[in-house]
Amino acid sequence: MKICVLAGDGIGPEITKQAVRVLDALNLGIQFSEAQVGGAAYRAAGHPLPPATLNLAKNSDAILFGAVGDFSLDKLPRELRPEQAILGLRKELNLFANFRPAIVYPELVHASTLKADVVASLDILIVRELTGDIYFGKPRGIHTLPNGEREGFDTMRYSESEIRRVAHVAFQAARKRGKRLCSVDKANVLDTMQLWREVVVQVAVDYPDVELSHQYVDNAAMQLLKNPKQFDVIVTGNMFGDILSDEASMLTGSIGMLPSASLNEHNFGLYEPIHGSAPDIAGKGVANPLATILSAAMMLRYTFADVASADKIDDAVKRVLAQGYRTADIAEPGATLVGTAQMGDAVLAALA
Numbered sequence: 001m002k003i004c005v006l007a008g009d010g011i012g013p014e015i016t017k018q019a020v021r022v023l024d025a026l027n028l029g030i031q032f033s034e035a036q037v038g039g040a041a042y043r044a045a046g047h048p049l050p051p052a053t054l055n056l057a058k059n060s061d062a063i064l065f066g067a068v069g070d071f072s073l074d075k076l077p078r079e080l081r082p083e084q085a086i087l088g089l090r091k092e093l094n095l096f097a098n099f100r101p102a103i104v105y106p107e108l109v110h111a112s113t114l115k116a117d118v119v120a121s122l123d124i125l126i127v128r129e130l131t132g133d134i135y136f137g138k139p140r141g142i143h144t145l146p147n148g149e150r151e152g153f154d155t156m157r158y159s160e161s162e163i164r165r166v167a168h169v170a171f172q173a174a175r176k177r178g179k180r181l182c183s184v185d186k187a188n189v190l191d192t193m194q195l196w197r198e199v200v201v202q203v204a205v206d207y208p209d210v211e212l213s214h215q216y217v218d219n220a221a222m223q224l225l226k227n228p229k230q231f232d233v234i235v236t237g238n239m240f241g242d243i244l245s246d247e248a249s250m251l252t253g254s255i256g257m258l259p260s261a262s263l264n265e266h267n268f269g270l271y272e273p274i275h276g277s278a279p280d281i282a283g284k285g286v287a288n289p290l291a292t293i294l295s296a297a298m299m300l301r302y303t304f305a306d307v308a309s310a311d312k313i314d315d316a317v318k319r320v321l322a323q324g325y326r327t328a329d330i331a332e333p334g335a336t337l338v339g340t341a342q343m344g345d346a347v348l349a350a351l352a
């Protein structure tokens with residue numbers, strides 16, 4: 001297993017370090033390589049995703065990504081800003097399927113802004129298409145109308161093959177979980193989404209053991225708050241998935257706990273916490289490394305199909321939470337407050 005570690009900016013190096021310690025402790029013979037990305041790469045090499053970093057990523061089996069983002073570089077032209085690195089990696093590596101689990105751990109149920117009985121034991125997975133839709137569709141732009149007024153426009157587009165491949169990924173994920181898949185679209189208004197629904201229904205024929213349902217995105221946004229436990233796996237397009245996955249992550253109330261995976265058709269993946277570089281706490285040793293550690297578990301599960309090792313990490317995280325260890329972002333009164341490295345130590349101890 002060759003893992004490329006792209007730590008990035010802010011808390012990125014602190015949190016990836018703990019995830020690497022955890023992967024190392026499993027003695028799986030992993031080879032780690034590191035490269036700079038984001039603001040750190042811009043400062044060192046003049047580009048947020050230098051060719052050397054991209055090559056290293058392409059020649060690895062999976063990427064462990066920290067976070068990118070540096071407010072002091074926000075005035076750079078868009079293509080040189082740190083955040084472009086993650087977009088560039090998605091595009092170059094064809095990472096079209098984004099997996100975002102939203103899990104509520106019993107110990108953290110009160111971190112959610114929703115009532116405990118609504119979110120207790122929540123365990124859902126959102127599969128978001130990541131490389132198509134209105135974010136990439138052409139034509140797009142801002143032009144001036146004959147009356148002198150400016151008009152902005154973007155194009156929502158999906159080909160059948162783009163819909164089909166993400167639908168297959170989602171059905172396969174549902175098959176490994178509760179065998180229920182809800183496809184979210186806006187087929188009542190948008191032609192692109194009508195095609196989305198037709199293709200998902202065609203793909204469903206290959207998965208008779210998975211129960212397929214459909215919801216319009218406006219209803220899905222409401223249902224996620226009203227009764228999120230009705231869902232097992234949700235599959236949706238890029239824009240709707242962007243919004244719904246952030247909504248779902250907040251059901252758990254704890255940004256420092258949520259991992260993600262972005263996969264291509266060969267199960268090559270980029271694994272990262274959903275949060276950013278948290279410049280406000282960078283270098284203080286207080287960041288929560290658990291989202292990154294859980295991302296490493298997703299890597300073992302999805303890219304390396306090592307379910308046993310992935311389960312070991314997930315169980316170790318559950319154990320440290322049950323033991324009362326908390327970083328500041330998830331701490332409640334009476335908890336044992338720990339820093340980034342101590343949380344890593346606790347997970348290693350729980351693994352052992």
Ligand code: NAD
Pocket residue numbers: 011015066067068069070071083086255256272274275276277278279280281286287288289291329
């Ligand atoms: P953020 O996610 O970095 O931080 C939001 C808040 O959550 C902050 O108060 C931060 O301290 C806290 N937080 C985040 N992760 C935490 C952790 N592991 N432990 C404890 N607390 C944590 O979002 P932001 O402040 O809006 O953005 C900061 C930078 O990150 C920006 O430059 C943004 O563009 C970038 N960003 C990058 C990614 C990515 O790399 N994939 C994702 C989102 C934002």
